[in-house]
Amino acid sequence: MREERLEKVITPDFGRNKIPAKKFALYVSFASVVMLFSGLTSAFIVRQAAGNWLEFPLPSLFYTSTIIIVASSITLQASFYSFKKGMKIPYQALLVITLFLGLTFTVMQYQAWLEMTAMGVHLTGNPSGSFVYVISGIHAAHVLGGIGAILVAIGHAFILPFFRNPKRKLRFEMTLIYWHFVGFLWIYLLVFFILQQS
Amino acid sequence: MAEVTTYNEEVLIEEHGYDDHFHDHHHGDKYQSNFITHYIFSMDHKVIAKQFLITGIFWGIIGAAMSIVFRLQLGFPEENMAWIKPILGKWIVVNQDGIGTLAPDFYYALVTMHGTILVFFVLTAGLSGTFSNLLIPLQIGARDMASPLLNMMSYWFFFLSGSLMFASLFLSTGPFSGGWTAYPPLSVLPAASSGSGAGMTLWATSLIFFVVSVLLGGINYITTVLNLRTKGMTMWRLPLTIWAFFITAIIGLLSFPVLISALLLTVFDRELGTSFFLSDIYIGGEALDRVGGSPILFQHLFWFLGHPEVYIIILPAMGLVSEVLSVHARKPIFGYKAMVYSILAIAFLSFIVWAHHMFMSGVNPFIANFFVIFTLIIAVPSAVKVFNWIATLYGGNIRFNSASLYSIGFVSMFISGGLTGIFLGNSAIDIQMHDTYFVVAHFHIVMGIAAFFGMFAGIYHWFPKMFGRFMNETLGRLHFWGTIISAYMIFWPMHYMGMAGVPRRYYSFEAFDAFSHFDEMNKFITVFAIISFAFQILFVINFFYSIWKGKVVTTKNPWGANTLEWTTPINAGHGNWPGRIPSVNRWAYDYGKDGVEFTPQIVPLKEGEVDGH
Ligand code: HEM
Ligand SMILES: [Cu+2]
Numbered sequence: 001m002r003e004e005r006l007e008k009v010i011t012p013d014f015g016r017n018k019i020p021a022k023k024f025a026l027y028v029s030f031a032s033v034v035m036l037f038s039g040l041t042s043a044f045i046v047r048q049a050a051g052n053w054l055e056f057p058l059p060s061l062f063y064t065s066t067i068i069i070v071a072s073s074i075t076l077q078a079s080f081y082s083f084k085k086g087m088k089i090p091y092q093a094l095l096v097i098t099l100f101l102g103l104t105f106t107v108m109q110y111q112a113w114l115e116m117t118a119m120g121v122h123l124t125g126n127p128s129g130s131f132v133y134v135i136s137g138i139h140a141a142h143v144l145g146g147i148g149a150i151l152v153a154i155g156h157a158f159i160l161p162f163f164r165n166p167k168r169k170l171r172f173e174m175t176l177i178y179w180h181f182v183g184f185l186w187i188y189l190l191v192f193f194i195l196q197q198s
Numbered sequence: 199m200a201e202v203t204t205y206n207e208e209v210l211i212e213e214h215g216y217d218d219h220f221h222d223h224h225h226g227d228k229y230q231s232n233f234i235t236h237y238i239f240s241m242d243h244k245v246i247a248k249q250f251l252i253t254g255i256f257w258g259i260i261g262a263a264m265s266i267v268f269r270l271q272l273g274f275p276e277e278n279m280a281w282i283k284p285i286l287g288k289w290i291v292v293n294q295d296g297i298g299t300l301a302p303d304f305y306y307a308l309v310t311m312h313g314t315i316l317v318f319f320v321l322t323a324g325l326s327g328t329f330s331n332l333l334i335p336l337q338i339g340a341r342d343m344a345s346p347l348l349n350m351m352s353y354w355f356f357f358l359s360g361s362l363m364f365a366s367l368f369l370s371t372g373p374f375s376g377g378w379t380a381y382p383p384l385s386v387l388p389a390a391s392s393g394s395g396a397g398m399t400l401w402a403t404s405l406i407f408f409v410v411s412v413l414l415g416g417i418n419y420i421t422t423v424l425n426l427r428t429k430g431m432t433m434w435r436l437p438l439t440i441w442a443f444f445i446t447a448i449i450g451l452l453s454f455p456v457l458i459s460a461l462l463l464t465v466f467d468r469e470l471g472t473s474f475f476l477s478d479i480y481i482g483g484e485a486l487d488r489v490g491g492s493p494i495l496f497q498h499l500f501w502f503l504g505h506p507e508v509y510i511i512i513l514p515a516m517g518l519v520s521e522v523l524s525v526h527a528r529k530p531i532f533g534y535k536a537m538v539y540s541i542l543a544i545a546f547l548s549f550i551v552w553a554h555h556m557f558m559s560g561v562n563p564f565i566a567n568f569f570v571i572f573t574l575i576i577a578v579p580s581a582v583k584v585f586n587w588i589a590t591l592y593g594g595n596i597r598f599n600s601a602s603l604y605s606i607g608f609v610s611m612f613i614s615g616g617l618t619g620i621f622l623g624n625s626a627i628d629i630q631m632h633d634t635y636f637v638v639a640h641f642h643i644v645m646g647i648a649a650f651f652g653m654f655a656g657i658y659h660w661f662p663k664m665f666g667r668f669m670n671e672t673l674g675r676l677h678f679w680g681t682i683i684s685a686y687m688i689f690w691p692m693h694y695m696g697m698a699g700v701p702r703r704y705y706s707f708e709a710f711d712a713f714s715h716f717d718e719m720n721k722f723i724t725v726f727a728i729i730s731f732a733f734q735i736l737f738v739i740n741f742f743y744s745i746w747k748g749k750v751v752t753t754k755n756p757w758g759a760n761t762l763e764w765t766t767p768i769n770a771g772h773g774n775w776p777g778r779i780p781s782v783n784r785w786a787y788d789y790g791k792d793g794v795e796f797t798p799q800i801v802p803l804k805e806g807e808v809d810g811h
Binding site for chain 2: 024
């Protein structure tokens with residue numbers, strides 16, 4: 001009880017910061033994910049500069065999966081829009097489509113790895129290949145986290161009675177922001193890989 | 199004697215405070231009466247702070263005890279160590295004559311664990327975890343952290359991390375033994391040394407959980423400082439403690455993930471057969487087919503965290519010291535804004551000096567120049583801070599008690615250790631000094647001892663807030679003098695050994711005639727290490743004794759301090775203030791203003807009075 005009450009008191013703030021605390025915390029946490037990938041991509045650059053570096057074309061599925069993840073961001077945004085407008089069915093349907101697209105993306109990343117293996121670029125070979133496996137793999141782990149969040153959102157959408165209040169909106173919005181974030185992250189990584197191919 | 203200044207905090211808060219309707223719902227508090235939710239899975243930041251502190255003390259004892267064991271080896275290599283066999287088991291090898299010696303493998307494991315435990319578990323989690331948790335909500339006037347749940351998880355991830363590290367101590371192959379920096383190939387190839395197998399697996403897993411803990415904590419600290427400051431608490435009115443914790447959290451948030459990158463790549467090299475960090479390795483005379491990687495790459499990633507990490511350790515200590523010095527000198531902190539800007543400058547610079555740990559790793563000397571320059575520039579904001587602390591003390595009406603003595607001791611240590619940093623920062627001098635006892639002396643004084651002093655200052659000063667009792671003052675002073683004297687006795691001589699080229703992390707110097715004249719010095723150091731350990735036991739006794747039996751605090755504000763934590767009830771419940779939240783009307787350092795001894799932040803400005811700095 002007291003904990004819950006505190007929760008209520010803690011969350012509404014004094015307007016110090018226009019963004020609600022939870023959402024702000026989410027943005028702050030992005031900084032650390034960005035640093036994680038900066039670390040990995042810098043390591044990539046430093047290692048590449050040292051020579052003995054195998055060049056290979058990126059698996060074509062990486063491009064397809066990019067389209068999928070962009071599409072999933074759009075469907076989730078549309079679902080959020082429907083939620084705000086009080087349109088229950090599109091809200092639910094678009095959430096499910098997003099989940100489906102998210103899973104497709106993950107599977108495609110895996111298929112892309114198989115494509116690399118077929119090319120003769122193995123995880124344990126020259127680090128140029130290992131980096132691509134590892135960086136895309138760690139990214140996929142972040143996508144799986146997002147899929148978890150979407151599953152929770154689907155739970156809310158189908159189990160809880162449909163109504164809109166600031167708390168639910170915020171929850172949904174945080175899922176949405178995270179999902180856009182991992183999408184952007186992938187685009188950054190893809191562009192990075194492309195640029196590093198000379 | 200001037201008249202005693204007192205304030206009625208309750209009335210002030212009632213009249214000027216901010217009503218967030220906290221007290222409207224005061225009923226049925228089942229949760230607080232439950233032992234498990236109150237003391238174990240607590241979400242109250244004050245309880246979590248104590249959990250961090252006590253866990254930190256636990257690790258401090260273990261880490262210090264380890265150092266005594268390897269100091270015995272260094273000081274008295276010939277002595278019989280069979281007597282510790284009951285504790286260390288097979289790591290003490292007893293020959294037919296009954297003479298026990300420390301196994302060399304285990305010596306390395308001890309040094310590694312000592313470093314890891316002290317740097318991460320004691321001086322990061324124990325220091326930052328304790329005081330950020332305790333003071334951020336209290337000093338900014340918040341009911342709790344932005345997310346009490348994440349805060350609780352931060353502690354439990356730390357606990358999990360510690361448990362794994364603790365478990366690794368009992369492996370039959372021993373804990374990881376490749377140094378706290380975990381350089382490959384020792385950290386990557388299980389065959390490289392006995393600790394590189396399961397020991398390293400646990401080490402890496404433990405540290406990954408540790409980083410999760412730091413990040414959860416840090417996200418919360420940053421959000422709380424930016425979102426939950428009470429009415430009137432502008433950034434420029436924050437006490438320096440909060441500035442320090444806030445910037446520390448930002449540094450941690452940006453640097454610890456890079457350690458994760460390094461650890462993940464290490465784990466992949468270990469478990470999946472990649473070769474990010476391996477190349478041209480011979481093991482047992484056989485060439486490995488793992489090629490194409492670079493161990494230097496690991497060093498870059500590690501020190502990109504590693505250097506900011508040393509500031510993650512020292513900045514909170516600096517914040518605590520600034521506050522304690524000002525309160526007990528009864529003077530405003532000198533150069534408040536300069537202090538804040540120095541923290542910011544240090545934070546920024548700490549990200550662009552990492553390669554000063556790698557001058558001898560074969561980095562290009564031209565690139566090294568860049569790092570030399572930025573490293574030396576860090577001395578500037580550091581010196582500004584030192585100057586300001588001394589100026590704060592100058593002409594002050596200083597109360598010499600355990601807390602203020604430790605703060606003064608901190609300044610002394612920081613100067614001594616900072617000066618040797620300038621030697622090391624010159625890549626040419628570093629050719630001689632690198633990996634010698636000079637480096638050991640440098641970082642123990644500037645970081646190890648100094649951060650401990652900051653922590654002790656904080657503990658003696660805020661103990662009344664944490665436990666509603668005082669620590670014993672006589673024992674406290676004894677603890678201080680014993681510690682500062684033995685600390686200098688331990689680390690001062692190491693500078694000479696280092697200049698003579700005595701390498702760090704060696705099990706024995708018997709084979710080196712050139713160093714035999716240091717035998718006596720090594721004995722001397724070991725003796726003082728034992729003395730210093732004894733004084734820490736005194737502290738631990740004082741600490742636990744005072745929790746239950748210490749002198750009871752009878753007034754809300756025993757030190758006559760200005761910050762908000764001293765306006766809460768002596769044993770504040772979850773939510774900190776029973777009624778309204780105090781609002782803030784002035785900066786935190788109005789000591790001796792207009793002839794008034796101190797003016798808390800909740801006191802409104804008088805007609806025409808200008809706020810602070
Ligand atoms: C005045 C500013 C400082 C300068 C110029 C400086 C410079 C250096 C340099 C160049 C080294 C590398 C020595 C070597 O390995 O050969 C070093 C090591 C170290 N410094 Fe500092 N330092 C400064 C302040 C600090 C502070 C404030 C801390 C911590 C709070 C610190 C902690 C350390 C640690 C932990 C190491 C050794 C790490 C290891 O090899 O295990 N230093 N310092
Ligand atoms: Cu450094």
